[in-house]
Amino acid sequence: MKKVTLTKSLIGCKPNQKATAKSLGLNKVGDSIVHADDAVLAGKVKVLAHLVTVEAVENA
Numbered sequence: 001m002k003k004v005t006l007t008k009s010l011i012g013c014k015p016n017q018k019a020t021a022k023s024l025g026l027n028k029v030g031d032s033i034v035h036a037d038d039a040v041l042a043g044k045v046k047v048l049a050h051l052v053t054v055e056a057v058e059n060a
Contacts, residue, residue: 001057002041005032008051020047 006026010018024044025033034057035041045054 001034001059002037002045003032003034003055003057004041004045005053005055006030006048006051007053010051013051017047017051020044021051024048026052 004024004026006021006029009029010021021027024035025031026048037056045052
């Protein structure tokens with residue numbers, strides 16, 4: 001599992017980056033989500049790499 005947190009603003013970003021953040025459920029700075037670690041998440045994080053931080057999370 002991976003925890004993805006939006007750390008920088010989406011203001012001034014490209015439309016595809018805003019859409020990717022919205023598809024992950026990240027709307028404003030500080031929002032976090034936990035997703036299964038798969039290829040789809042890796043691709044989305046690659047698009048938003050300069051705006052998010054990613055942490056590994058243990059299943060609890």
